[in-house]
Amino acid sequence: MVVLLSRVQFAFTVAFHFLFVPLTIGLILITAIFQTLAVVKKDQTYRHIADFWGELFVINFAVGIVTGLIMPIQFGTNWSQYSIFMGDVFGSPLALEALLAFFLESTFAGIWIFKRHKLSDKFRTAVVWLVTLGTTISAIWIITANGFMQHPVGYKIAADGSKVLLTNFKDVVMNPYSLFMLAHTLLSAFLLGAFFVVCVSAFHFIRNIKNPNSGKMAFFKKSVTVAVILGLTASVLLPIEGNVYAKYLGQNDVQPLKGAILRNQVDAQGQLMTAANQQSDSEAAIDAKSQATMEAAGSNLSKLDRIPPVKFVYYSFIAMQILGFFFIGFFLLLLLVPKLLRQNPIVQRIAIYGIPLPYIAITLGWIVSEVGRQPWLVYNLMTVEDGVSNVPVNAVWFSLFTLIAFYVILFAMDLYLLMKKARKGPMLEEKEV
Amino acid sequence: MNQEILSIIWFGILLTAWSVYLAMESFVVGSGMLQPFVTMDKNAQQAIAKPSGLHWDGIEVWLITAIGGTFAAFPAVFAKTLESLYVAFFLLLILLMIRGVTIELAYKDENPTWQKVMSRAWNVSSLLIPLVFGVYFSNIFSGLKLGVGGNEGKFYEIFNLNSIVMGILFVAVCIVTGSAWIVLNANENRDTFQKKTYGFSFKASIVVSLGVIYEMMAFNTGEGIFGRSKLFNEAPALWALPVLLVVVSLVNIFLTHKKAIWLSMIFGMLVMPLIVVIGYLANYPYMLPSSLSPQLGINLFNAASSQYTLTVMFYAALIFVPIVLVYQGWKFWYFAKR
Numbered sequence: 156m157v158v159l160l161s162r163v164q165f166a167f168t169v170a171f172h173f174l175f176v177p178l179t180i181g182l183i184l185i186t187a188i189f190q191t192l193a194v195v196k197k198d199q200t201y202r203h204i205a206d207f208w209g210e211l212f213v214i215n216f217a218v219g220i221v222t223g224l225i226m227p228i229q230f231g232t233n234w235s236q237y238s239i240f241m242g243d244v245f246g247s248p249l250a251l252e253a254l255l256a257f258f259l260e261s262t263f264a265g266i267w268i269f270k271r272h273k274l275s276d277k278f279r280t281a282v283v284w285l286v287t288l289g290t291t292i293s294a295i296w297i298i299t300a301n302g303f304m305q306h307p308v309g310y311k312i313a314a315d316g317s318k319v320l321l322t323n324f325k326d327v328v329m330n331p332y333s334l335f336m337l338a339h340t341l342l343s344a345f346l347l348g349a350f351f352v353v354c355v356s357a358f359h360f361i362r363n364i365k366n367p368n369s370g371k372m373a374f375f376k377k378s379v380t381v382a383v384i385l386g387l388t389a390s391v392l393l394p395i396e397g398n399v400y401a402k403y404l405g406q407n408d409v410q411p412l413k414g415a416i417l418r419n420q421v422d423a424q425g426q427l428m429t430a431a432n433q434q435s436d437s438e439a440a441i442d443a444k445s446q447a448t449m450e451a452a453g454s455n456l457s458k459l460d461r462i463p464p465v466k467f468v469y470y471s472f473i474a475m476q477i478l479g480f481f482f483i484g485f486f487l488l489l490l491l492v493p494k495l496l497r498q499n500p501i502v503q504r505i506a507i508y509g510i511p512l513p514y515i516a517i518t519l520g521w522i523v524s525e526v527g528r529q530p531w532l533v534y535n536l537m538t539v540e541d542g543v544s545n546v547p548v549n550a551v552w553f554s555l556f557t558l559i560a561f562y563v564i565l566f567a568m569d570l571y572l573l574m575k576k577a578r579k580g581p582m583l584e585e586k587e588v
Numbered sequence: 589m590n591q592e593i594l595s596i597i598w599f600g601i602l603l604t605a606w607s608v609y610l611a612m613e614s615f616v617v618g619s620g621m622l623q624p625f626v627t628m629d630k631n632a633q634q635a636i637a638k639p640s641g642l643h644w645d646g647i648e649v650w651l652i653t654a655i656g657g658t659f660a661a662f663p664a665v666f667a668k669t670l671e672s673l674y675v676a677f678f679l680l681l682i683l684l685m686i687r688g689v690t691i692e693l694a695y696k697d698e699n700p701t702w703q704k705v706m707s708r709a710w711n712v713s714s715l716l717i718p719l720v721f722g723v724y725f726s727n728i729f730s731g732l733k734l735g736v737g738g739n740e741g742k743f744y745e746i747f748n749l750n751s752i753v754m755g756i757l758f759v760a761v762c763i764v765t766g767s768a769w770i771v772l773n774a775n776e777n778r779d780t781f782q783k784k785t786y787g788f789s790f791k792a793s794i795v796v797s798l799g800v801i802y803e804m805m806a807f808n809t810g811e812g813i814f815g816r817s818k819l820f821n822e823a824p825a826l827w828a829l830p831v832l833l834v835v836v837s838l839v840n841i842f843l844t845h846k847k848a849i850w851l852s853m854i855f856g857m858l859v860m861p862l863i864v865v866i867g868y869l870a871n872y873p874y875m876l877p878s879s880l881s882p883q884l885g886i887n888l889f890n891a892a893s894s895q896y897t898l899t900v901m902f903y904a905a906l907i908f909v910p911i912v913l914v915y916q917g918w919k920f921w922y923f924a925k926r
Contacts, residue, residue, distance in 0.1 A: 217692035220645065221685040227656055231670025232677055242663020243893045247901055250660040253653045254904060258912045262646035262919055268692065269642040270923060318663075321897045544671045545738045554678040561682055565689065572696055 158543045160551040161233040164558065168225055170518060171562050175219030175569075177517055180290050180341065181348015182212040187283045188381055194276050202276060204378055207581040208352065209283065211573060213268050218569045220261065222562070233551070237532055237542030244310055244321045245300055252296035260289025294344075295337060302333025304533045305524070306409050312536075319536065332409065335400035336524070342389045342396065343520065346482060347513040349386030350506075352378050353489065353496065355577045357506035360497045362580075367497070374581055379489070379496060387486035394479055410534060413527040416468050463529040468522065475519040478512055485509075592889060594898040598661040599875070599888055601905055602654055603868055607861030609650035610721070614857055616640045616647060618766015620687065620714025621759070623707070626770060626784045632777050633707060634695060639773040641691045642923060646916055648684070660901050664891035665875045672732050672739035672876075673724065676746055680720045687713040718762045721860075722755030723747065729814065729867035731879030740880070750803070754863075757799030761859045763792035764844060768853030772924075786847065793844040793852070796859060797837040803863075804830060807870075816877070817870045826869060833862040 186209040193201035227249050230238045238245070263285040271279055303310075309326030310319045321327065356375040363371050405414015415421045485505070488495065495502040528534060532542045589597075619640045623633055659666040670677055686709050694706035723746055730750060733741035767785035774781040807814045807830060820826045836858050843852040871877045875891065878884035892898065 214693065214696060217689050221688040224648075224652070224684060224688075225681050227652065227659065228670060228677055228681055230659065231655075231666050232674050235667035235671040238659065238667035239664050242659055242666065243897050246656070246660030246663055246666070246893065247897060250653065250656040250901060251904055253649055253656045254908045254912070257649040257652060258646060258908075258916070261649050262912075262916055265642045265645045266919065266923075269638055320894045321900075324896075324900045544667075544674070546671055546674050550674045550743070553675060557678060557682060561685065565685075568689070568693065572693060575697065 156548050157546060157551055158540050160548065160555055161543055162539065164233065164551065164555045165229060167555075167562075168222065168229065168558060170521070171566075172219065172222040172226060173517070173521065174514060175215050175222065177340075177344035177347045177513075178215050178351060179212065179219045180294065180344035181346070182208055182215065182351065183283065183287045183290055184345060185348050185352060185382065185385065186212055187280075187287045188385075189378075190276070190280045190283045194280050200374065200377065202279075203581055204374060205279070205283070206271070207374075208378070209267065209271070211351075211355075211576055213264075214569060214572045214576065216264060216268075218565055222565070225558075231544075232546070232554070233544050234532075234542045235544040237537065240318050240537055240542070241533060242318070244303055244307075244319050244327060247321070247324070248296045248300040248303075248327075252293055252300075256289050256293035256296060258289075260286055260293060263289065291341070294340060298337045298340060299328055299330065299333045302330045302336055303327055304531075305336070305528060306330060306332035306404075307533055307536055319533075331403060335396070335403055338396050339393065339400060339520070342393050343513070343517050345385055346389040346393065347517065349382040349389065349486070350482070350510065350513045352382035353386065353506050354510045356382070357496055357503045358578065359580050361500075361503055364498075371580055372497070376493075376497070379493070383486055383489045383493070386482070387490055390479065390482040390486055394476070394483075397479075410528070412462065413468070413523075416463070416465050416527060417472050417523070419469055421462075421465050421469075463527050468527045471519045471522040471526070475516050475523065478516040478519070481512070482516075589899070589902075591892060591895040591898065594895060594902060595661075595889055595892040597902060598657070598892070598898055599868075599872075601902075601909075602657050602661065603865050604909075605650055605654035605657055606864050609647065609654055610860035610864060611857040612643070612647040612650070614718070614762045614860060615765040615769035615853065616644045617687070617714040617717050618762035618764070619770050620691070620710050620766070622763065622766050622770060622785065622788060624711055625788065626781055627777070630703070632780075635774065635777060636770055636781075637691065637694060637707070637710070639769070639923075643920070644688070644691055646919070648688070651684075657901075657905075661893055661898060662875060662886075662888060662891040663893060665886050665888070668734070668738070668886055669728070669876050672734065672741075673727070673746070675743045676720065676724060676727075680717070680724070683713045683717050683720060686710075687717060714762075715759065718758040719755040722758035723751040725864060725867060726751035726754035728876065729871060731871075731877040731885065733880055734876065734878035734884050734886075735880055736884065750806075753799055753802055757796060757803070757863075758860060760792040760795040760799065761856055763788050764796065764840065764856035765853050767792075767844075768849045768856065771849050772853070782847065782849075786844075789844045789852065790841070793837070793841045793856075796856075797834075797841055800833055800837045800859070800863075804834060814866060814870045819869055819872045829862060829866050829869070833859065833866065836862065 186205050189201050189208065190205035193199065193205060230245075230249075263282050266274075266282050267279075267286060271282070274282070307319070308330050309321065309323035311322050312318075313320050356379045359371055359375050363369050366372070401414065401417050404410050405417065412421070488502070496506060530538045530540070532539045619636055623636045626636065627633055655666070658669075690706045690710040690713065694703055694710060697703070727746045732739050733745070767789035770785055771778060771782050803814065807817060814830070820830075836855050840852055840855040840859075843855055868875070871885075873887050873889060874882070874885040875888045876886040893901075
């Protein structure tokens with residue numbers, strides 16, 4: 156029960172946290188671009204644009220940062236066996252994330268949040284780019300840590316088998332799995348940020364439809380131009396990069412089973428289907444490798460216990476791809492016929508009510524990645540079951556329910572503020588907030 | 589460097605991170621808990637909240653660094669501490685989350701009810717955070733009931749006379765530094781703020797001294813928070829630290845009485861770091877001592893990561909900790925009067 160509850164709690168808290176992270180990454184980049192344009196073009200409109208999107212960034216950032224705090228703590232509270240086994244490798248990226256990324260991000264985000272109206276354009280530009288740098292470095296380290304769980308490299312097992320020891324830090328950082336995952340994550344965050352800007356802009360286009368030459372129309376027109384270019388670039392690059400990523404992870408020495416699932420070559424029992432005869436040596440590789448490591452770990456899981464929920468992973472993957480192609484079409488349409496977003500009610504409604512779509516696509520991607528790794532906590536090294544803490548089940552019930560209750564409140568607060576600010580739109584005269 | 593020296597260096601780095609965190613957190617939560625007692629005027633309240641809002645976030649990363657650094661350098665200490673104090677850590681987390689989100693979002697909406705609810709939640713969480721930290725460190729230093737299979741103590745056992753005194757002591761420290769921080773950041777309100785905070789600050793400094801003396805009475809007796817002090821008997825020079833702690837807290841009564849704002853803030857900021865450093869040194873080499881039997885505690889040398897990991901992380905800390913200190917120091921300096 157402790158395992159199940161801890162898994163539910165981790166899945167819930169990480170999924171909730173990740174509602175905020177990609178928008179933070181995407182919006183701060185968009186804010187930084189507009190703030191830079193304000194300096195380069197010496198046009199105050201861009202400063203207002205940066206202010207508006209930067210304000211929405213702030214609301215999102217606040218919730219993102221507090222829900223992030225819980226993630227490293229949970230490795231100790233709920234997954235202490237994992238932390239002891241993996242600490243030599245896994246602790247470093249987390250500590251480095253704090254040292255190299257969180258300090259930068261939070262020190263300068265504080266300035267952006269509380270002092271930006273008092274700063275010169277150049278100063279503001281430096282601040283917002285430092286925050287952008289911090290969020291990006293943060294993504295690098297946390298994905299480095301996750302990449303090791305997906306595809307362990309640069310390590311050896313201690314002589315007594317009690318833990319994993321780091322042998323090559325460079326290999327861990329340059330882990331190809333992490334690099335593919337990083338690119339995919341950052342691109343999807345840019346896509347989400349772009350979609351968000353288009354969504355909010357569509358709302359204001361509808362509201363100001365009677366006076367197409369107003370300041371607000373011009374304001375959002377400029378916003379959308381940048382967002383569409385960013386969104387189209389990201390949505391086109393995603394499947395290209397994703398294709399290479401999927402080919403890579405399907406290799407025999409990476410995660411052959413996940414690769415086979417994504418190619419729809421596995422049935423629910425984890426057996427390769429006959430149509431995939433040409434892959435028969437990969438089946439042997441799956442069996443041999445996981446058998447050997449299971450025996451080494453002294454585990455007695457049956458073969459059926461060693462496969463993830465195949466169809467769940469496969470259909471998540473397919474749904475993510477469908478959404479991916481929708482985004483390409485959507486952004487392409489907006490690039491070719493920009494006035495559709497200003498005038499066409501159908502396109503406007505798609506933009507507004509479609510805002511959950513990029514979130515759904517991102518969550519589906521994580522399901523493929525993390526559910527597809529089950530039952531492994533660290534691929535071929537440690538199962539989820541073996542990683543859990545020795546804590547009373549009541550304690551986990553307590554934390555799970557407290558967190559759910561608290562997160563419902565947080566989510567309501569975030570939604571209330573975001574919608575209110577987004578609907579209100581920009582203040583086109585400089586004003587102290 | 590061999591692993592033993594690296595382990596000791598990492599022990600030192602973590603004590604530094606805790607010290608920096610507690611010293612700075614004291615005035616942020618201090619201003620939070622004092623805000624409604626200093627003024628009920630909306631604009632004046634905002635004048636108190638904003639400087640803390642500007643800095644809290646960068647300060648809290650020192651906490652994450654202390655915890656993440658423990659994970660990297662002493663994984664077993666990290667895992668066993670958090671596992672053993674499961675409920676306490678989630679309470680702390682929720683409090684830190686409430687504090688963070690309220691301080692950031694309190695003034696993001698003009699709605700007066702919103703501002704009021706957010707501000708009160710900020711005040712209450714600011715009061716409870718140092719209380720929980722006091723209870724936490726008191727339990728770590730006097731030892732958990734760590735048996736072979738893990739913590740054998742019940743959740744409520746973390747609350748006892750020693751730990752509650754420590755919690756109140758921590759809150760009192762935050763009132764002293766928080767008062768000074770409020771006055772230092774005040775512009776037109778400076779005189780009113782000084783008058784309002786004086787009583788709190790002076791009384792709190794007396795509570796700090798009483799608390800310190802109470803906890804120190806157990807020093808070297810084998811019981812209580814600073815009971816085990818083998819290292820102090822081996823290296824008598826270390827006695828300077830407890831003496832310094834007592835002197836600092838007593839002198840601070842005089843400083844707050846004289847309204848020496850800067851000095852009382854600096855002296856106040858020293859108290860929690862000194863307590864934490866003394867507490868860890870008293871238990872050395874155990875980072876997570878067991879009150880059942882010393883051997884069952886977690887020793888820093890046994891818990892340490894590999895020499896290679898400690899070396900990589902040591903160079904990272906050597907380069908980046910000073911950089912962080914410089915830009916955070918710059919931020920305090922630059923925005924001191926803006």
